[in-house]
Amino acid sequence: MRTTNPLAAVAYLRVSTDDQKLGPEAQRASIEAWSAAHGVTVLAWHTDAGVSGGSDLDSRPELAAALVSLKANRAGVLVVAKRDRIARDVAIAIAVERAVESTGARIASADGVANGDTAADSFLRTILDGAAQYERALIRQRTVAALKAKRARGERAGNVPFGYTADASGTLAADPGEQAIMASVRTLRAAGLTLRGIVAELARVGFVGRTGRALALPQVARIARA
DSSP states (O other), X not given: OOOOEEEEEEXXXXXXXXXXSSOHHHHHHHHHHHHHHHTOEXXXXXXXXTOOTTOOGGGOHHHHHHHHHHHHHTEEEEEESSGGGTOSSHHHHHHHHHHHHHTTOEEEETTXXXXXXXXXXXXXXXXXXXXXXXXXXXXXXXXXXXXXXXXXXXXXXXXXXXXXEEOTTOXXXXXXXHHHHHHHHHHHHHTTOXXXXXXXXXXXXXXXOTTSSBOOHHHHHHHHHO
């Protein structure tokens, strides 16, 4: 077992495209309040934006970076705002927890729920992971039903693809700004840049997504595949 500092932490934030109830600002505030109350110093912050709670570790570049930060800093805690920020899938939550434990650290939730080492805490974490998976399934079920209803009314269903805008009738038209971003991604990829390199270059020149923020790795990967 590695020797880690229980008062040193790495923070992980996750914001999903279909679950915006707990945004990055709220997550950060919750973690900061928890760390101040427990005398813990957060040494690094990592945020996966636009990443579903059902995404595996390979689709979580910032979670992977957080695990590296735990090892590099010998931090004893990976802190999240709530348990469901880790995952909304039981198997993935278990995999992440084991990956964290392999560094000698533990996962702590800023809301204080099930942070202990007792059998009851372990059981409650299992329940929370199952409840998060169930809630994700409900969200998907409601989304499918809503899209089906829109299609039945002859309306456009689904998100407007990146690179386009849609009028009130749902008719698509090219968006010059987003088309320029897509062209840049393809040019940089053809030049041999990695996806992370493309993300950095887009941020350097000031390209942003629809939220007004720099494009995240998963979004750039989707554009590159298109």
